[in-house]
Structure formats: structure tokens, C-alpha cells
Amino acid sequence: MKGNYRLFCAAIIAAASLNSSCYAPDYTRVVYRCDRGKCPEDFYCVSDNYCTQKIEICATGGVQIGDTAAVCIGRANPMDPMSAICAMGAASSKCDMQTLSGDLCKNVSNCSYCCR
Amino acid sequence: MIYYDTKDYTKAKTEFQNAYDISHLPDFLINLAQVSAKLDQPADAIKYLETYVQECPGAPDAPLARQRIEDLRIAQAIKEGEKPPPTPLRLPPAPALALMGVGAGLLIVGAGLGGGAIAASKQVGDPANHNTLFNTDLQSAERRGRALEGAAIAFDVLGALSLVGGVAWTASWLYEQKTGLSLALTPRFGGFALTGSFR
Numbered sequence: 477m478k479g480n481y482r483l484f485c486a487a488i489i490a491a492a493s494l495n496s497s498c499y500a501p502d503y504t505r506v507v508y509r510c511d512r513g514k515c516p517e518d519f520y521c522v523s524d525n526y527c528t529q530k531i532e533i534c535a536t537g538g539v540q541i542g543d544t545a546a547v548c549i550g551r552a553n554p555m556d557p558m559s560a561i562c563a564m565g566a567a568s569s570k571c572d573m574q575t576l577s578g579d580l581c582k583n584v585s586n587c588s589y590c591c592r
Numbered sequence: 593m594i595y596y597d598t599k600d601y602t603k604a605k606t607e608f609q610n611a612y613d614i615s616h617l618p619d620f621l622i623n624l625a626q627v628s629a630k631l632d633q634p635a636d637a638i639k640y641l642e643t644y645v646q647e648c649p650g651a652p653d654a655p656l657a658r659q660r661i662e663d664l665r666i667a668q669a670i671k672e673g674e675k676p677p678p679t680p681l682r683l684p685p686a687p688a689l690a691l692m693g694v695g696a697g698l699l700i701v702g703a704g705l706g707g708g709a710i711a712a713s714k715q716v717g718d719p720a721n722h723n724t725l726f727n728t729d730l731q732s733a734e735r736r737g738r739a740l741e742g743a744a745i746a747f748d749v750l751g752a753l754s755l756v757g758g759v760a761w762t763a764s765w766l767y768e769q770k771t772g773l774s775l776a777l778t779p780r781f782g783g784f785a786l787t788g789s790f791r
Contacts, residue, residue, distance in 0.1 A: 498706040498707075498709035498710050498713065498737075498740070498741045498744055499709040499710070499712060499713045499737035499738055499740065499741040500713055501713045501714075501716040501717030501734075501737075502713075502717035503717060505717070505719040505722070506717060506718065506719050506721050506722045507722055507723060508721065508723075508724065508725070508726040508730075509723065509724065509725050509726065510725070510726060511725040511726050511727050511728070511731070514726055514731055515726055516716065516726060516730075516734055517734065517738075527726055579722075580722065582723070583723055584723060
């Protein structure tokens, strides 16, 4: 009977994992603007009206596009146009733009690629 | 028994017959069937086994006796130079077949729902939407995708459980001649657990 239980458990796990990642939009190639504050789940609306996630690489928020790379939107101080977009230790200059898709900041204000 | 052990099957048969005539214990019918088979008298063996099954239809070894009757009939037919009677097609118990069918159906529905979730996922992650509002269409696509994913998981879990249950039941029938299923609610882990076994 123990074998049967193991078989049942394996079947449940296999079946659950079969569809557990069916809904997984690829957000590495799209940046959304907030619609009256609404964003995809796990994203929040920054002051620049873009949907971002809280990411360590970014000063405010952004979209993770790699292990150590993100598209960051919003400045650390929204009132200061010279304040940082990347978080401490991260910089645009550290990004290898040949390996990253380079058009996500197009027409997006206060946006920069940041890498560690 | 001494005659049987010494392979004097003719005398053993006589002794078993006498014992059965006196006691009418059905177990002697099995002994008589065995010695008849040893004596290459399949017709007699079949007769004894049929009587046994008739007298003890619920005995634990009744399914084996029925199977033995079938085997002896085939042996008898071969011995008489006839074509062996066609073995009747033995199908697994109907509930086991139904479980497997339902399980497969649920898995197919689950796969369809999963496909719907993937389609919604592609719509929300479409690069063509870059720098656009996350509007109500996209919001509803996201809700639909998550709902479809949840439903797909539920259907797949139920389908897999059903399919595995049906396969286990069929295996139990095939190898242990068990055709029934008993379910019981037993107190366990501070609550109740549904346990089942094939019988």
C-alpha cells in the first residue's frame, strides 16, 4: 500500500507541476504604463506612471531583464532630475548592451538600463 | 494424503472420494480435482472444481478455481485434438475502466485550460504592448490566465488521481484477482482521512 501512496503523491505533484507555469507572461520585453493605477500582479505604479517591480538594482523600481540587469524607471528623488535611477552599486555603464535588448527605454521618461 | 505423497494417485483419489462422501467437506473436492488432473482426467477435475465453486462461491480461492476450470477445459480440448475454445475476453472491472476514462478526460480538459492560460500569458507579455496602458483588456486577460491556470491544475490533479486509481485497480485485478474497492473514513492526524484498498 505504501507504494500506492507514493504513486498517488507522484501523480498529484506531476499533474500540479504540469500547469503550474502556464500563466507566466514574459515581462522582459514589455513595459506597461499604469491604467488608473492598475498594473499586472506583483507590479506597482511608480510616480512616472509606469508599472514596475521593486528590484535591488533600481533606485525606485523597474523590470528585471536578467540575473544582474534591469530596466529601471523613476529617480531616487522625483523632484531632482539629476538624482540616480540605478541603485547604489549599479550603473548603466556596467551593462553589456550587446546582450540586452536595447529598446525598452524608448519613449519612457526617467528610464535607464542598470546592471551590477 | 500418504498415497498422494507417494504419487499413487489412483488410490489417493479413492481415499479422497471416500473422505468426501463421509464428510462432505468441500476442501476434498479440491484434492479430488488435483489428483484427477494428475491422473490426466481433466473432465473429472473440471467436474470437482465446478462442484466446489457451486458449493463455495464466496471462498477466497474460488476465483482461482474458476481460472483452473478454464485452463483444464483448454487442456482437455487440446488433448481431444480440438481447437481450444476461444478464451473469453477478460476486461478489467467496469469502475476501473471508468476511472481511467474519466482521468484521461480530465487530463485532456486540463491541458486545454492550460493552453488557454498560455495564450493569455502570451497576450499580456506581447512586446507589441510596450509602453501602452495596462488597460482593461489586458487586466481581464491576466485574470483569465490566472483563473485558467488554477482550473487546469485542479483538473490535472483530479485527472491524474483518477487515472492512477484506475491503473492501480486494473493492476490489482490483473495480478491479485481483486475486483472490488473498499473505502473507509478513519480518524487520523487529528481529523479524518479517506483510505481505500482493493479486495
